[in-house]
Amino acid sequence: MEGTAVAFAPGHISGYFKRIDGDSPKTTGSCGAGIVIDRGVTASVTPSPKTSVIVTDRTPDGESLISYGSGLIEELLSGLGVCAKVETTSGLPIGAGFGMSAAAILATLTATNAVFELGMSAEAISELAHETEVAHNTGLGDVAAASGGGVAVRNAPGIFGVNSRFFPSAEICSVTFGSIFTPDVIGSPEKMAQVTAAFPVGEPATFTEFMMKSRQFAEASGLIPARIRPVLDACDEAGILASMTMLGCGVFAAADGFEILSGFGTAVPLKVCPHGPILLEV
Numbered sequence: 161m162e163g164t165a166v167a168f169a170p171g172h173i174s175g176y177f178k179r180i181d182g183d184s185p186k187t188t189g190s191c192g193a194g195i196v197i198d199r200g201v202t203a204s205v206t207p208s209p210k211t212s213v214i215v216t217d218r219t220p221d222g223e224s225l226i227s228y229g230s231g232l233i234e235e236l237l238s239g240l241g242v243c244a245k246v247e248t249t250s251g252l253p254i255g256a257g258f259g260m261s262a263a264a265i266l267a268t269l270t271a272t273n274a275v276f277e278l279g280m281s282a283e284a285i286s287e288l289a290h291e292t293e294v295a296h297n298t299g300l301g302d303v304a305a306a307s308g309g310g311v312a313v314r315n316a317p318g319i320f321g322v323n324s325r326f327f328p329s330a331e332i333c334s335v336t337f338g339s340i341f342t343p344d345v346i347g348s349p350e351k352m353a354q355v356t357a358a359f360p361v362g363e364p365a366t367f368t369e370f371m372m373k374s375r376q377f378a379e380a381s382g383l384i385p386a387r388i389r390p391v392l393d394a395c396d397e398a399g400i401l402a403s404m405t406m407l408g409c410g411v412f413a414a415a416d417g418f419e420i421l422s423g424f425g426t427a428v429p430l431k432v433c434p435h436g437p438i439l440l441e442v
């Protein structure tokens with residue numbers, strides 16, 4: 161138990177979702193679909209007498225922002241009976257609908273498992289990560305999606321709820337204006353009732369179908385903030401597929417919308433990530 165392990169886990173942009181409540185965090189989650197993206201969280205874990213967490217976040221303009229402590233990560237390590245110095249680096253802003261909490265948990269667990277030789281399987285890591293997200297109301301389906309790659313379509317809650325993944329060559333881009341407090345949305349019965357009513361019929365099998373279902377859902381869900389409406393309108397006028405990043409104050413669009421999104425803020429190019437969490441060479 162010495163040295164340092166480093167892992168990466170991809171982010172996830174949820175296109176549409178509906179909350180499914182089970183009898184435990186394990187069986188609670190969401191159905192829906194989203195894109196696993198090539199920007200995520202890198203976590204470095206070094207055994208230490210005391211647990212500490214340093215979080216490098218990103219502003220919407222891409223500047224680094226360092227903060228200290230993460231209740232989620234500290235609780236995770238305590239539950240595993242280990243102490244470590246953890247440093248997480250997010251490739252996108254936290255809280256802005258990019259699934260950074262799921263990525264942080266998956267990356268931290270993957271590195272912790274390696275450096276402490278805990279013997280956890282990838283499935284066990286995903287299970288614990290999912291239960292942690294649901295217990296803290298920080299996500300419902302991001303872990304299930306980000307545990308693999310591609311466009312993940314979920315028809316049941318929990319980590320076994322992904323019933324299809326496809327890997328389009330299409331690339332996307334995104335611009336964000338800030339966060340939406342996830343627990344306020346997924347913890348609200350009224351909002352969840354409207355989200356459920358907006359849930360699209362049928363499952364996407366192509367990138368275009370996914371983008372169109374995401375936008376139909378966003379419009380019907382009542383979740384679109386006024387701040388992003390001009391961006392969506394500009395994409396519509398140019399015939400660019402675009403929707404709202406669930407749950408963040410932002411837009412994601414097909415890659416040919418990059419110039420349009422750049423006219424509203426700092427747009428970032430994103431690719432579909434072909435994999436879930438991975439250990440990196442130290």
Ligand SMILES: Nc1ncnc2c1ncn2[C@@H]1O[C@H](COP(=O)(O)OP(=O)(O)OP(=O)(O)O)[C@@H](O)[C@H]1O
Nearest residue numbers: 230248250254255256257258259260261264298407
């Ligand atoms: N990179 C990170 N490193 C450490 N802790 C993190 C990180 N990202 C998120 N967290 C923890 O998860 C909590 C909730 O994050 P939140 O769900 O708002 O972000 P997100 O997953 O990016 O948003 P969304 O769920 O809308 O995609 C944060 O308050 C923080 O404690």
Ligand SMILES: CC(C)(CO)[C@@H](O)C(=O)[O-]
Nearest residue numbers: 174177190299300301302
């Ligand atoms: C609830 C959610 C949109 C938060 O990112 C996501 O976890 C999902 O799609 O279930």
